[in-house]
Amino acid sequence: MDFLYTYETLKLEFPLIEPEEARFAIMGVPFDGTTSFKPGARFGPTLIRHATLNLESYIIDYDVDIAELPIADIGDVAVVAGDPRKTADRVRETVEELKRANPNVIPILLGGEHSQTLGAVEALKPASYVVFDAHLDLRESYEDNPYNHACVARRIHELGVREAMFGIRSGTREEVEYAEREGIAWVHARDYDFDAFVELVKPLPEPVYLSVDIDAFDLSLVPSTGTPEAGGLRFWEVVEAMEWLVENKRIAGFDIMEVAGSELGDVTALTAAKLLFHFIGAMGKEKP
């Protein structure tokens, strides 16, 4: 099917199907118009798709071959350079088109700045937002723009979506106070463990939107990202949390954001690609 705002890109290497028939629909959002520190998020979606070429489609952990699952790739959303709100509007409209064509499909965004998660959340209207991130992203505005990537969790909270954040190690005093005042739960990367995750996420209402800002991981795994921060989470810590969510909660959508870089085979994209395959594999295992 055709979408108003997407265009064709590099695809995964195994056969894909049309979005109308798919259980998962991958879409790239190559937006980096408000990147504050390290550039290259516009290449994130392409770098992640390219990095998947290195991976087996058979996921050894789950005895699932994701090449046998119904996956679509609808390409990349055409961005409005420098305008995160207009681009997120296109993301929202694209996800709405997708859900109209196939109400059961789970959109998977590859980004691209975290600002773009807002468009998907607006379209999907989840009850809860679970996010792995180094940053609180609770600013009222950043660099004169309320739709900057550093404000995305605040905009989502304002929609009435319940939030829980993990891997946090950066924010302003105002953001910390806002979280406290608004009852937004977050766990510092230093304090993170599986039990802390389950305790906070268990009571959350469904469906849940799961967002992974790639900078949540330890810097050694994700050197190419917009605002890198030392001291993050291990790969399997995030995978184990994701597995619990997939087993225990209805998932509305998933994204892997803030992947940047300028070289094929970048470590960051390899981390993101493996996480992507594990998400699809875990979903394929749990709910056939």
Ligand SMILES: N=C(N)NCCCCNCCCN
């Ligand atoms: N959500 C985010 N990614 N926030 C990070 C914003 C950039 C903070 N720079 C502060 C630099 C002060 N010298």
Ligand SMILES: [Mn+2]
């Ligand atoms: Mn971040």
Ligand SMILES: [Mn+2]
């Ligand atoms: Mn973020």
